[in-house]
Amino acid sequence: MAFYRAPLTDMRFVLNEVLEAPMMWAAMPATAEFGAELADAILEEGARVTEAELFPLNQTGDAEGCHLKDGEVSTPAGFKAACKTLAEGGWLGLGGNPDYDGQGLPKMLTVAFEEMLYATNASFALYPALNNGATLLLDQYAPDPIKQIYLPPMHRGEWLGTMCLTEPHCGTDLGLIKTRAEPLADDRYAITGSKIWITGGEHDMVDNIVHLVLAKLPDAPAGSRGISVFLVPKFKVNADGTLGERNALSCGGLEHKMGIKGSATCVMNFDGAEGILIGEPHQGLATMFTMMNYERLSIGIQGLGLGEVAYQSAMDFARERLQSRAPSVPAAPDKPADPILVHPDVRRMALNTRAWNEGGRAFAAFVGSQLDCVKFHPDAAAREQAADLVALLTPIAKAFLTDRGFAATVEAQQLYGGNGYCVEWGAEQYVRDARIAMIYEGTNGIQAMDLVGRKLFRNRGAYVERFAAVMRADLASEASDTLAPFQRACEQELARLEAVTAALLERADGHPEELGAAAHDYLQLFGHVTYAWMWWKMARAAEHGLRQDGPAGAAFYQAKLSVGRHFIARMLPHTLALEQQIHAGAEPLMALDEAAFYPD
Amino acid sequence: MAFYRAPLTDMRFVLNEVLEAPMMWAAMPATAEFGAELADAILEEGARVTEAELFPLNQTGDAEGCHLKDGEVSTPAGFKAACKTLAEGGWLGLGGNPDYDGQGLPKMLTVAFEEMLYATNASFALYPALNNGATLLLDQYAPDPIKQIYLPPMHRGEWLGTMCLTEPHCGTDLGLIKTRAEPLADDRYAITGSKIWITGGEHDMVDNIVHLVLAKLPDAPAGSRGISVFLVPKFKVNADGTLGERNALSCGGLEHKMGIKGSATCVMNFDGAEGILIGEPHQGLATMFTMMNYERLSIGIQGLGLGEVAYQSAMDFARERLQSRAPSVPAAPDKPADPILVHPDVRRMALNTRAWNEGGRAFAAFVGSQLDCVKFHPDAAAREQAADLVALLTPIAKAFLTDRGFAATVEAQQLYGGNGYCVEWGAEQYVRDARIAMIYEGTNGIQAMDLVGRKLFRNRGAYVERFAAVMRADLASEASDTLAPFQRACEQELARLEAVTAALLERADGHPEELGAAAHDYLQLFGHVTYAWMWWKMARAAEHGLRQDGPAGAAFYQAKLSVGRHFIARMLPHTLALEQQIHAGAEPLMALDEAAFYPD
Incomplete structure (x- = not known):
């Protein structure tokens, strides 16, 4: 009895008549290909896929929720298949860098598509939303070999990213985090600590999960100026991009929440999990x-x-x-x-x-x-x-x-x-x-x-x-x-x-x-x-x-x-x-x- | 991790210092007995009983909810015992007419106690809230023999009352109701129709449930001027106040709701159930x-x-x-x-x-x-x-x-x-x-x-x-x-x-x-x-x-x-x-x- 049709007329009006996006795109070489017609085709297809694949799973996903058993998190029925369908359509890497299999769409278009995602299934929408932010960070801060390995499967929606910031005693005040990173050989680090409220920290929809984790190096200054970002995958990744052994991290619990019950909100325990430093040491908050x-x-x-x-x-x-x-x-x-x-x-x-x-x-x-x-x-x-x-x-x-x-x-x-x-x-x-x-x-x-x-x-x-x-x-x-x-x-x-x-x-x-x-x-x-x-x-x-x-x-x-x-x-x-x-x-x-x- | 202590200092301040209730009570013969000291003792004991009996059942009641099986509704664990404890303490008939076993407290005091009820357990509070309104109506409109039978057990909390107004096609616009009342012998009526959203329509806490039902008599004018009120008990009541056979009414379903999950929100089906007219015919909305x-x-x-x-x-x-x-x-x-x-x-x-x-x-x-x-x-x-x-x-x-x-x-x-x-x-x-x-x-x-x-x-x-x-x-x-x-x-x-x-x-x-x-x-x-x-x-x-x-x-x-x-x-x-x-x-x-x- 819920009802949704993507407000395409209003979206077109805003893009074409209010903000004159096609004119703006035409003036910028990188976006010159996006005329009103192409934009419109993308929005129409985006409406179709979200209405058909995600909207029917919204109420059922709320009723079923996510479940943790033996360290594995199951998402609600249909989520995994919907994720695969959207991934195959390129919808999960819509704004990503085309050099690494992203679709390179202007933000004005991805904003409209994101609205459809959240409207049809807010719980589902969070998984790609975190992934998109993670790829953006990696695109900006990771060295090229890391980008070559991680970005394409993330843009293709075969792997999904997360953001691991909060700890039980600190959410707003990240200077208080206790998770630590010990240097190993080969520019690797052992990450140890517990993170809470990690959206999509563990689930069954994709082959690998790429955590971006805030932690402190041994020589870190106190407070928020002593935080660094580490890439910590669920499965270690070989140099050729294939998956290696399971990393030393696990889901320690799921939150029982007021809503977004189809979104797995995880306690994530890192027990010396291998990670890679992303960006400069101690500059993690800026990164x-x-x-x-x-x-x-x-x-x-x-x-x-x-x-x-x-x-x-x-x-x-x-x-x-x-x-x-x-x-x-x-x-x-x-x-x-x-x-x-x-x-x-x-x-x-x-x-x-x-x-x-x-x-x-x-x-x-x-x-x-x-x-x-x-x-x-x-x-x-x-x-x-x-x-x-x-x-x-x-x-x-x-x-x-x-x-x-x-x-x-x-x-x-x-x-x-x-x-x-x-x-x-x-x-x-x-x-x-x-x-x-x-x-x-x-x-x-x-x-x-x-x-x-x-x-x-x-x-x-x-x-x-x-x-x-x-x-x-x-x-x-x-x-x-x-x-x-x-x-x-x-x-x-x-x-x-x-x-x-x-x-x-x-x-x-x-x-x-x-x-x-x-x-x-x-x-x-x-x-x-x-x-x-x-x-x-x-x-x-x-x-x-x-x-x-x-x-x-x-x-x-x-x-x-x-x-x-x-x-x-x-x-x-x-x-x-x-x-x-x-x-x-x-x-x-x-x-x-x-x-x-x-x-x- | 929830926390509540009845705000007694503020309640006393409002009663005694802001509104000068004791002076007001002293000036009115019917309330002359209620000085600040007695009022205070009542509020303190009210705080104790709600904090001890109801507050611990609030989160558990939300998690468990109410359940319907074979026509019987079970309330969450502990509700029935808490109801008995409060009833025995006189808390469920606090404002009721003392001629019929009510406690006759001034409204200024019952308002404060009601706040404690809702604060400690809003789901539970609704059962007595409906009962209190029902007894007020009966006290004002029912003939004396009916009051003698029904009011004492309702004031004592042995029976509880409900309010049956809404039907699937009408909530606000009660002129549209379809439930009808056919005259039987002895001033009785056969009530037939379906009511929804009936708080406490069926449950396991008390021996009898007294429904006040809006229905239309055969000669009723159209619209809201053709509505009458009927008293329809779950179990018919003999002239001596003992319970007779089950009346022809039943719970047809429970609503799944956003909250107040310990409150049984019932679909109530009346299939020629025997009822008594309360107040004047066709004046039911006013009643x-x-x-x-x-x-x-x-x-x-x-x-x-x-x-x-x-x-x-x-x-x-x-x-x-x-x-x-x-x-x-x-x-x-x-x-x-x-x-x-x-x-x-x-x-x-x-x-x-x-x-x-x-x-x-x-x-x-x-x-x-x-x-x-x-x-x-x-x-x-x-x-x-x-x-x-x-x-x-x-x-x-x-x-x-x-x-x-x-x-x-x-x-x-x-x-x-x-x-x-x-x-x-x-x-x-x-x-x-x-x-x-x-x-x-x-x-x-x-x-x-x-x-x-x-x-x-x-x-x-x-x-x-x-x-x-x-x-x-x-x-x-x-x-x-x-x-x-x-x-x-x-x-x-x-x-x-x-x-x-x-x-x-x-x-x-x-x-x-x-x-x-x-x-x-x-x-x-x-x-x-x-x-x-x-x-x-x-x-x-x-x-x-x-x-x-x-x-x-x-x-x-x-x-x-x-x-x-x-x-x-x-x-x-x-x-x-x-x-x-x-x-x-x-x-x-x-x-x-x-x-x-x-x-x-």
Whole structure:
């Protein structure tokens, strides 16, 4: 009774009409082959494969979960076969370096495909999401012989990668890790320690699992400046790429979780397992950030995908559900009651969900476009500007997309009434599956600290100024009657953001607790401003499409403008509260004695 | 690893110092016996019994769930024995009429005990919650011989009651029910139909189950004006109160739900089951509202109780958890990291949770005080004023307490990082258990419609005027430096509410969709204003306690003022957004064609 069709019309609209991806690709030699037609064929086939292979396994996978027996982890029925099908279609190495059997797709396209993955099966989607981040890290930091051995089978989805960071006593504070690496002969290391919450740490879907493990060398400085990254495969790999003996690592347990039950969340024990140092010694945190930043956007897209499937499923339910009469005139007088969408409050929930989803889709694609620019653009200045925007927007993408994605699943669940709480409709699974996205990959609080600390305070607002300049340049061009409300809202909200930023920078000088106190609300404010901008872009493209009889069709453009107006009128005002809360500063938070928080 | 101790100090503070319950009880003959000392003894014993008997069954009950076999429903291990223990202690008939073996406690006390029930075991709490509403209805509407037979065993917890309203095609819109009642001899009726989502419809804890069932008589008018209430016992009851043969009703299935898994949510099939008409024919909806209003406040308290246990458990976790260093100076330089409460953003989450809980506790007790006034006050004008406030505040209590309770469980879960997502810590269960409270007993959207429709528009704002007069009279008395910010906030927010109310009433004339469009945000605004008022009351009592060396102690009063300041500075500003959203009106919601909502 869950319902999903990949929102291809909206994806095409965002890519081709809002962000003009084909024009951008054409301007960069490395992406010149990707025209609208090829992109479209990829998205259509991506929709087909995820809808056919993954969506049917979503509820069954949740019910069955993963199981550990004699050290082996079994994934839910159908996962292994689906993994093979997707791997053979090249879908698991979509953004990978083509020199090593990757598909080399622009990020703007892989973002759209990732949304389909998460929407159809968030548990499954995590295995390739980790793999993609791992290959990205190896592509950037591993020496060529290692790349030659490891990257092709990982890009082909025959092996999958993991990220082993957390230990029982430290998640956020990785400087505290205890896992150690002892040098062996031949540039090899013996890795010993225990890692927890390792997604896909052990499972039955592929021939080998490639762990990227944070550990400390014997001479490591204390804290986070003493961490290194090691590649530690489940099966040792011979020089010719064939598999050797089992490495000294094992799965010590599976977590029982609220959701994403088809994703194997493992305790991984490394007992002198052989590994290879990747990147510079003690620079592991910086090295790992290549992977972490990848995962942060990916997890943001988890929120988006789940918000989308939650919306579609709820609307599919609403299609048939009749309760009570419309406020003025019955809409279906021949039926015992009207469809629930006659009720303004039901529409409010539906429009909230939809406005977050559509704003989020544009935002994720926009971040993708900047990542493509960083990677492929021939002009250094363009690359630098894009890199600044990516640095600034990554924590927002992770936290805001997942906060809004979770809110969307909760709002969608509410649309069902009591059915939303019952397992068979699927709505409650989306809520459970979305909840983790606000927690892992750096909690959303950590993202907010990253935003106000590294991305704002450290450069005294330089990234924000850059963002404001780009946004303002985008706004200046036009303002028809239709677009004026979007333009005004953007100008007003950007001015608010700038004023809040300036005040915060001043207040935080010598008072670092002011950054932490403002962090969450500042990220929320920034997210709202960014979405307002995305809605401006979409409104502009929709108006253009209406005038030019664009490919998405008049009804689509009208609906887009209508949802956008709802966003401006009934969701964006939240910034008024955020502004005031940020100005309240740290004092109300810090006044209470620590002891007074704890229960007796 | 979950942690709960009934917040007795805060409960005493609210009862004795904020609402001055003992003085109120002394002024009413029926409650004159309840002094502070007796009330305290009851709360202490209530805390002991719920902590000892129910809390240990909460996680195990979630894991085990209820099971249906051969028509019999088994509750989780320990539930039956706990039910017996609580019944024997008189805890299951706490507010019941003492003429029929009830304990006759004031509502202000039963509200506090209900919070403990829901906090320690929300699944278990629902069985007595339904029973209490059922006995209230019977006490008001059943003829005396029926009361003599049914009420004593129900008050003693030997039998338990249920509420059978929903059918598969109708939850909100009860006018659509199909269950029918055919007259038999001796004022009996044969009830035939199928009901769903019946909490405690069948289980193994007690000897008999007393269903209150909505059904239609043969001559019933169409719609909600043709519904009647019938008492339909699982076992027929002889005139002497002994149990006769099994009635023609059975459990046809159990729902698989997101949470409250220890609560048996039953499909109940009535196959010509014998029942007794309760109240007037065709007046069943009005009759049932006695029970529904009881349940609405009770479900609000579910949100509160779960918010409280979620907060306490999270803080118990925080006590031991060390991650990263404080922004300025390390708080625990001798340890590898600082306690997480040094971080402003962690405090933000903790204070949000706590401010909702403490505001909610005062609010629930305040509604309880008005219910006591309605029931016991000797003066008719006082009863009438209290009745108006109860009518106005009941939908707010149900919806706002459950919205905030759910938000509190989500915020508390976030405090754990990844541990919050893992089952063994218990945090995720609170989220799942709290989610239903926004849905059942009339969705929170329905509560909002009740507020703007029946409680606002129908009397042209008369209840709101009354509320404003009472609140303003309460404010006028004093404004020390400490209290001035609370006073100012209340004045400002009350003025905002009045202005929004006036504008809405005007806009809604002839445009009923304006009510629905404003409903959710109006209820949220009203909830914020009400909590601001409660925080004013608490701040006043805390200041008084500080001056007079009050019983809760200086640290408690200081903390109370501190949490209150956080509420005013960092949570109340949400009203700015709500005001603007309400003024946006219905147009942005109603513009989009219904068909445009549905996925392709």
